[in-house]
Amino acid sequence: MSDFDLVVIGAGLMGCASALRAAEGGMRVAILERGAIGSGASGVNAGTLSLQIKRVGLIPYAMKGHEWWAKAGDAVGFQQTGGLTLAFNEREAKLLTERMGLKIAAGAPIELISSNAALAREPGLTRRIVAASWCPADGFASSNRTGTYLRSLLSAAGVALHEYTPAQNIERTDRGFTVDTTVGRFGCRRLLLATGAWTKQILAMLGLDMPIRVRVNTVAVLERGPRTVGSVIGHATGLLTLKQKSDGTVLIGGGWQGRGTPASGRGEVVADTLLNNLRLARFVVPGLASFRLLRSWTGFEANVPDFTPLAGALPGIPDAYVLTCVRGGYTIGPYIGRLMGDLILGREPEMKLFDPGRFADAAVVASD
Amino acid sequence: MTGTYDVIVLGAGPAGASAAIEADRLGLRVLVVDEQEDAGGQFWRMPGPKAARAHAEPDGNDLRARLRASGVTSSFGRRAWFIEPGFRISMIGPDGIEEGTASALILATGAQERHIPVPGWTLPGVFGLAAATVLLKAQGVLPGRRVTVAGVGPLLFLVATAVLKAGGEVAAIVDVNSRRDWLGHSRGLLSRPDLALRGASWLAQVRARRVPVLTRHAVRRILGTNTVEAVEAGPVDAAWTPIRGGARRIECDALCIGFGLIPLTDASRLLGASHRFDPTLGGWVVDVDRDQKTSVQRLYACGDGAGILGAAAAPLRGRIAVLAAARDLGRLPTSSFEVQARPLRAALSRSAHFGAAMTALSAPRPGLTNLISPETTVCRCESVRRAELDAAIAEGAVTINDLKSATRCGMGPCGGKICEEAAAMLIAERTGSAREHIGTATARPPLRPIALDPLLGEFNYDALPIPDLAPL
Numbered sequence: 001m002s003d004f005d006l007v008v009i010g011a012g013l014m015g016c017a018s019a020l021r022a023a024e025g026g027m028r029v030a031i032l033e034r035g036a037i038g039s040g041a042s043g044v045n046a047g048t049l050s051l052q053i054k055r056v057g058l059i060p061y062a063m064k065g066h067e068w069w070a071k072a073g074d075a076v077g078f079q080q081t082g083g084l085t086l087a088f089n090e091r092e093a094k095l096l097t098e099r100m101g102l103k104i105a106a107g108a109p110i111e112l113i114s115s116n117a118a119l120a121r122e123p124g125l126t127r128r129i130v131a132a133s134w135c136p137a138d139g140f141a142s143s144n145r146t147g148t149y150l151r152s153l154l155s156a157a158g159v160a161l162h163e164y165t166p167a168q169n170i171e172r173t174d175r176g177f178t179v180d181t182t183v184g185r186f187g188c189r190r191l192l193l194a195t196g197a198w199t200k201q202i203l204a205m206l207g208l209d210m211p212i213r214v215r216v217n218t219v220a221v222l223e224r225g226p227r228t229v230g231s232v233i234g235h236a237t238g239l240l241t242l243k244q245k246s247d248g249t250v251l252i253g254g255g256w257q258g259r260g261t262p263a264s265g266r267g268e269v270v271a272d273t274l275l276n277n278l279r280l281a282r283f284v285v286p287g288l289a290s291f292r293l294l295r296s297w298t299g300f301e302a303n304v305p306d307f308t309p310l311a312g313a314l315p316g317i318p319d320a321y322v323l324t325c326v327r328g329g330y331t332i333g334p335y336i337g338r339l340m341g342d343l344i345l346g347r348e349p350e351m352k353l354f355d356p357g358r359f360a361d362a363a364v365v366a367s368d
Numbered sequence: 369m370t371g372t373y374d375v376i377v378l379g380a381g382p383a384g385a386s387a388a389i390e391a392d393r394l395g396l397r398v399l400v401v402d403e404q405e406d407a408g409g410q411f412w413r414m415p416g417p418k419a420a421r422a423h424a425e426p427d428g429n430d431l432r433a434r435l436r437a438s439g440v441t442s443s444f445g446r447r448a449w450f451i452e453p454g455f456r457i458s459m460i461g462p463d464g465i466e467e468g469t470a471s472a473l474i475l476a477t478g479a480q481e482r483h484i485p486v487p488g489w490t491l492p493g494v495f496g497l498a499a500a501t502v503l504l505k506a507q508g509v510l511p512g513r514r515v516t517v518a519g520v521g522p523l524l525f526l527v528a529t530a531v532l533k534a535g536g537e538v539a540a541i542v543d544v545n546s547r548r549d550w551l552g553h554s555r556g557l558l559s560r561p562d563l564a565l566r567g568a569s570w571l572a573q574v575r576a577r578r579v580p581v582l583t584r585h586a587v588r589r590i591l592g593t594n595t596v597e598a599v600e601a602g603p604v605d606a607a608w609t610p611i612r613g614g615a616r617r618i619e620c621d622a623l624c625i626g627f628g629l630i631p632l633t634d635a636s637r638l639l640g641a642s643h644r645f646d647p648t649l650g651g652w653v654v655d656v657d658r659d660q661k662t663s664v665q666r667l668y669a670c671g672d673g674a675g676i677l678g679a680a681a682a683p684l685r686g687r688i689a690v691l692a693a694a695r696d697l698g699r700l701p702t703s704s705f706e707v708q709a710r711p712l713r714a715a716l717s718r719s720a721h722f723g724a725a726m727t728a729l730s731a732p733r734p735g736l737t738n739l740i741s742p743e744t745t746v747c748r749c750e751s752v753r754r755a756e757l758d759a760a761i762a763e764g765a766v767t768i769n770d771l772k773s774a775t776r777c778g779m780g781p782c783g784g785k786i787c788e789e790a791a792a793m794l795i796a797e798r799t800g801s802a803r804e805h806i807g808t809a810t811a812r813p814p815l816r817p818i819a820l821d822p823l824l825g826e827f828n829y830d831a832l833p834i835p836d837l838a839p840l
Contacts, residue, residue: 036766144776147770147773148763148765151764152763163764223817237837239835256835269812269813271452271456271458274813275824283829289820290819290820291820293818293819293820294780294783294817295779296813
């Protein structure tokens with residue numbers, strides 16, 4: 001049994017970013033991951049880095065997140081292409097104008113542009129645009145490369161990474177916690193749960209429950225084809241993200257729902273919702289009609305009823321922390337993880353975190 | 369062919385077509401789906417217009433005639449792209465999307481070839497051994513004028529004989545096995561004397577034409593600038609690792625090379641059935657019991673897709689699967705099931721013996737990966753070289769999914785069908801991990817790449833079901 005200052009459960013973007021910050025601050029850190037590093041939502045999402053689809057309250061965090069991705073650069077396939085969000089009827093135009101107005105007020109470099117200006121940027125779009133917005137800061141990265149990149153950072157920082165090492169039991173001790181795994185017991189002073197959609201199951205090991213729900217988001221990739229679109233394309237409702245990568249493949253997402261649960265370990269694509277997601281994409285970019293569908297998959301996205309991150313100390317359990325349910329976590333994760341690392345180091349984070357204690361009433365501490 | 373059936377059979381090869389005919393005999397409403405234009409699969413493939421119909425295997429013609437005479441609904445020229453639990457199968461054909469639903473599904477999806485990326489394998493003029501049989505049988509086309517046939521197993525002699533019969537020259541047969549390896553399986557081979565005799569006749573034809581047969585040899589390099597000009601072959605040891613020296617150059621304009629067959633498991637993996645790694649059945653294979661039932665309720669698998677046991681075992685396994693499905697659907701009393709399944713099982717045990725011997729003879733040995741040089745492209749869809757895979761493995765990619773994420777190996781149009789086996793063998797060699805831990809890529813729809821336009825059909829933007837809005 002080794003003793004760590006911090007054990008992080010979950011080697012996604014947020015767990016790794018927190019671990020890196022804590023290690024930078026001098027802590028001995030281990031990460032326990034049930035599968036491969038970055039293989040959950042961090043590795044299977046559509047890779048969109050867009051301020052236009054972020055929640056208003058998270059815009060400042062997302063802008064900081066963008067800086068991290070830009071710095072990671074080629075290693076994660078980062079490209080700052082700029083992004084367009086489009087509306088195709090009056091209802092969507094109203095929505096677009098209202099929502100982007102609030103995000104502009106929150107500091108995002110977004111501008112509302114005419115449909116002609118949108119078409120001038122992207123001639124491959126449908127002519128049926130009614131309203132549009134443009135954000136030069138938007139872009140994307142290749143989420144499948146997240147894990148490999150994080151692994152190299154952890155290795156350089158001396159963080160002990162244990163992949164394929166699921167946590168099976170957590171006990172509180174007088175010195176902190178012990179976590180039992182398939183390869184033995186890990187002891188630590190502090191514990192961080194960065195377990196994404198699996199957080200409900202892990203919280204149960206601590207006798208806690210929180211109202212965490214899980215969405216099953218669908219992503220599809222089209223076989224490489226002729227250059228058809230250059231920027232990240234979104235829809236006023238948030239129900240489409242679309243980008244063509246430098247190799248010509250096209251990634252399509254937007255949060256259309258598959259089925260499955262984290263407990264069953266796998267999510268499944270539902271044919272009808274996949275087809276409607278693809279129809280929306282083809283409507284927006286008619287040239288996609290000649291492309292072939294190569295693959296589709298799902299990723300689990302956790303959220304709580306107020307759609308605000310769970311990021312901070314766990315109620316009623318000293319030295320235990322949780323970081324999950326960050327809507328837009330791919331963009332924001334690296335930054336909010338750093339803030340989390342600061343909190344664990346006992347420093348004042350430079351932006352406020354989101355106290356999980358707001359669900360303390362719902363949290364049930366086991367009576368035994 | 370959109371409709372509701374008692375049973376859907378995916379694949380109309382020897383196993384699937386036999387299963388469909390049996391289902392019809394039992395009074396079940398049955399749909400059989402295949403992307404080819406007629407039944408027969410790869411083994412009894414229907415000859416195309418260029419090939420003489422007389423060249424078709426008589427067993428294949430018989431199967432096609434019996435299928436046509438039955439009440440089976442055949443959905444040929446349709447590609448299944450999505451299967452949902454329960455079961456709903458979506459296929460695309462000349463008239464767009466069609467759907468079939470049934471409470472029982474029988475997978476008879478056959479096998480794919482195991483490729484070992486020998487330096488130069490992406491040159492035009494290099495064919496898979498199984499691909500060469502299709503070229504010769506279905507198209508009546510020779511892979512080249514002077515052909516080297518290399519790799520492992522009975523297909524070596526089948527292809528060589530077919531090349532000779534079609535008027536081509538066979539430069540050499542390069543077999544990684546020794547004569548002793550072949551003899552070691554003679555008991556299994558003699559379990560089906562008819563099939564063993566057929567193999568012996570191939571060998572006799574090869575001998576009569578004085579084709580050089582290099583045993584315990586492998587192709588080390590394929591030479592040529594724009595097309596195959598020659599191959600370099602050399603001796604290998606018992607683990608199939610190349611031995612220093614002894615290389616010889618064989619002039620030829622085509623190479624047919626293959627290292628055995630692997631069960632095609634995309635559909636059973638997509639449906640979440642349990643699988644295991646069993647080298648005696650060709651590698652990763654769906655778990656089936658003696659009734660051909662998988663771990664998923666009312667999902668059955670038969671034919672080479674449920675373990676490489678060959679075309680003789682396939683129809684028997686197909687018929688057993690349908691008997692079990694009929695029983696499970698309450699359409700065949702258990703006592704009748706037992707009476708009807710018993711003779712099929714007896715015949716299966718003989719044929720399976722033969723097939724298992726052939727598969728064991730072809731089971732890859734660890735030295736094969738030494739044929740893949742660092743500069744050799746392993747994943748041709750995404751242009752990933754062996755050196756890049758080795759580097760990613762050294763950095764901690766220990767499963768196929770890890771390696772895929774790290775390097776894009778297997779992310780292209782073939783979905784890993786060509787490179788995954790070689791990539792898994794490389795991980796095994798480098799890490800010493802068992803193939804069970806290395807795993808397979810997660811199966812994801814579509815089963816094959818599919819063009820968007822016919823897939824999406826006509827639609828109206830305003831009618832798209834836009835779900836609830838994301839919160840602000």
